Amino acid sequence: MRIAVMQPYLFPYIGYFQLIHDVDKFVIYDDVQYIKGGWINRNKLLVNNQEYMFTFSVQEAEMKAKINDRCLSTKFLYEKDKFIKTISQNYKKAPYFSEAFDLILEILTTEERNLSDFIYQSILKINKYLEIDTEVLRSSNLPIRTFLNREEKLIDIVKRLNGNVYINSIGGIKLYSKENFKREGIDVYFLNSKPFLYFQYREPFIPNLSVIDALMFNSKEELKDLLNNYELV
Numbered sequence: 001m002r003i004a005v006m007q008p009y010l011f012p013y014i015g016y017f018q019l020i021h022d023v024d025k026f027v028i029y030d031d032v033q034y035i036k037g038g039w040i041n042r043n044k045l046l047v048n049n050q051e052y053m054f055t056f057s058v059q060e061a062e063m064k065a066k067i068n069d070r071c072l073s074t075k076f077l078y079e080k081d082k083f084i085k086t087i088s089q090n091y092k093k094a095p096y097f098s099e100a101f102d103l104i105l106e107i108l109t110t111e112e113r114n115l116s117d118f119i120y121q122s123i124l125k126i127n128k129y130l131e132i133d134t135e136v137l138r139s140s141n142l143p144i145r146t147f148l149n150r151e152e153k154l155i156d157i158v159k160r161l162n163g164n165v166y167i168n169s170i171g172g173i174k175l176y177s178k179e180n181f182k183r184e185g186i187d188v189y190f191l192n193s194k195p196f197l198y199f200q201y202r203e204p205f206i207p208n209l210s211v212i213d214a215l216m217f218n219s220k221e222e223l224k225d226l227l228n229n230y231e232l233v
Contacts, residue, residue: 005026010043026135058070
């Protein structure tokens with residue numbers, strides 16, 4: 001049983017979905033402290049042929065509040081309308097605009113304001129579009145022992161889900177010890193996305209944008225190729 005664990009990210013880049021696609025069960029790690037300045041409530045689009053950072057603001061809360069305790073702010077309706085307008089203006093000539101735009105509108109019509117719930121539902125909808133059938137869980141619904149350190153918590157999650165293989169994004173290669181997992185009967189691999197290009201409006205290609213950009217410029221068949229464009233190390 002292959003398991004992956006990642007924090008919830010807002011419309012994450014295609015590598016996030018490569019990780020979901022590679023495993024049997026994917027855990028959204030939402031009962032850890034919310035940190036400002038990450039990818040939980042923001043990401044990047046292609047605007048005027050340049051990177052553009054968009055953000056959905058969250059309500060103020062105590063510093064130690066967990067991700068699943070945070071909610072989208074009262075500005076969400078305004079930010080949502082602005083977001084939709086930005087996408088429409090900058091992607092309307094993209095070859096798969098209609099299908100991708102309908103998906104985004106479906107995600108944004110939710111009345112959900114809890115940040116973790118909103119992202120969870122959006123990931124499920126994007127998975128369905130991409131035909132990814134991986135089971136998606138949330139760590140806040142699992143009985144994890146809170147006194148464990150970061151690595152021990154991941155091991156605990158994998159064992160509770162009867163996993164024997166843990167896949168992490170390549171960024172964790174310096175954080176987690178294969179030997180420590182191996183002692184618990186778990187093999188560890190790190191997913192490294194291979195470089196890829198696809199048609200945008202003009203060169204040079206701008207990588208690592210939100211999955212929205214990939215949805216706009218790629219057919220479902222091409223997206224499936226992107227989902228498999230990685231190596232495990």
